Amino acid sequence: MSVERRLFFALSLPAKLQKQVIKWRAEHFPQDTGRPVTAANLHITLAFLGEISELKAGALTRIAGRIQAQKFSLCLDDIGHWPGSGVVWIGTKRAPNALLQLASVLRSHAARNGCHQSTLPFHPHVSLYRSATRPVAIPPATPDWQLEAEDFSLYESTYERGRTRYRCLQSWPLAD
Numbered sequence: 645m646s647v648e649r650r651l652f653f654a655l656s657l658p659a660k661l662q663k664q665v666i667k668w669r670a671e672h673f674p675q676d677t678g679r680p681v682t683a684a685n686l687h688i689t690l691a692f693l694g695e696i697s698e699l700k701a702g703a704l705t706r707i708a709g710r711i712q713a714q715k716f717s718l719c720l721d722d723i724g725h726w727p728g729s730g731v732v733w734i735g736t737k738r739a740p741n742a743l744l745q746l747a748s749v750l751r752s753h754a755a756r757n758g759c760h761q762s763t764l765p766f767h768p769h770v771s772l773y774r775s776a777t778r779p780v781a782i783p784p785a786t787p788d789w790q791l792e793a794e795d796f797s798l799y800e801s802t803y804e805r806g807r808t809r810y811r812c813l814q815s816w817p818l819a820d
């Protein structure tokens with residue numbers, strides 16, 4: 645039987661921005677808000693692939709390598725809470741077209757390769773807390789962080805000893 649891995653395409657956050665976000669989160673949310681996402685796991689999901697075979701992962705990896713997409717800059721200037729999924733997030737009020745196009749291309753390739761895609765509209769975000777099911781006092785604003793997206797990556801999600809870990813398997817540069 646072929647081994648399946650839980651994979652997704654995402655944008656990473658530079659280490660400096662990860663630290664800034666973690667510091668700001670600690671200063672603006674009470675400790676019992678939910679399960680905080682660790683600094684290394686902060687990301688923006690572009691397309692969730694689910695548990696897929698090596699064969700399918702290989703096909704999607706080759707497709708990702710042929711995608712022609714532009715660099716873009718993203719302003720993280722929005723915050724919200726989705727009580728249903730228990731996620732507190734930061735996002736953007738104005739998603740750049742290049743980001744929307746990249747996510748759309750990855751999602752349609754994923755769907756064509758049998759990876760079920762959510763019917764909810766794509767809402768780019770960085771999850772800060774999970775399991776935040778109680779009401780959360782949302783700070784009035786973020787510090788308006790800028791994310792310069794220069795590549796996108798394929799990640800594997802594993803769950804070991806009670807911890808979720810995201811491992812970057814491969815990255816592809818975005819064009820100037």
Ligand code: 3AM
Nearest residue numbers: 652687688689692731762769770771801
């Ligand atoms: O951190 P975010 O919310 O961007 O929520 C999961 C996480 O995204 C999402 O995939 C990312 C990496 O785990 N995810 C998990 N299960 C999912 C599913 N069944 C899912 N997204 C869509 N459908």
